[in-house]
Amino acid sequence: MLSTLLRERSVALFLDFDGTLVDIAQGPDAIMVPEGLRDHLLQLDAALEGRLALVSGRSLADLERHLGPVPIARAGSHGAECVLGDGRMIGEPPAPVPQALKAELAKLEEMHSGLEIEHKSFGIGMHYRAAPDLEGTIVEQGRILASSYGMTIKQGKCVVELMTAKTDKGRAVRSFMEIEQFAGAMPVFVGDDITDEDGFAASGEFDGFGIAVGEREPKLARYHLASTDAVRSWMQL
């Protein structure tokens, strides 16, 4: 339990969003945010003296759309945008998504029924959860587009993402750990997807560890929680 850990160590807690705090749904906008989650996060942040950070593949604007304003540290777009609880930004924001790419993706979406394009502040999500057979095609198209537009490609659960910045969740953890309020604490990163492995690895660099959530076989996590419900129970203070 987190409460036991907090009695022993000064902890910096990094929480992924989709698949960790909220259940995976059919599309990016179909998620159901559990009642009381925002208040629970605020309580946790207070108990951790500001050393809680959300680290999501979603943009910060999208996180806020689902959670409401959350004055806690958070990283969006896989670490491309990091802010502290008081709104101070860490680093520079990356480049926006090129218009020409948006136009190509609109055509691709028309061609493939079941493909959903998610427009994010600094990236694009190509979702194929509604048509899993499209995986090969979408991965291939993603590689071609990433190379033509000089973008970084990432794969997650039924999604191929193109990012304008070379970034990952490990970079977000390192950025926060350099800030005074996080420095010296033991990072614990909780996440369910492949992209969370970078967060697990970075936590290890600071003598911390990762906790994998759900059914995916993790590579670098030390512990495991079965579901988002289990995560929320583990986080009870």
Ligand SMILES: O=P(O)(O)OC[C@H]1O[C@H](O[C@H]2O[C@H](CO)[C@@H](O)[C@H](O)[C@H]2O)[C@H](O)[C@@H](O)[C@@H]1O
């Ligand atoms: O890092 P996360 O907070 O876990 O965000 C990762 C991606 O999550 C979202 O996509 C995933 O969740 C959707 C809703 O449950 C699901 O339909 C989709 O198949 C998943 O890949 C989000 O839409 C992406 O932008 C995030 O990068």
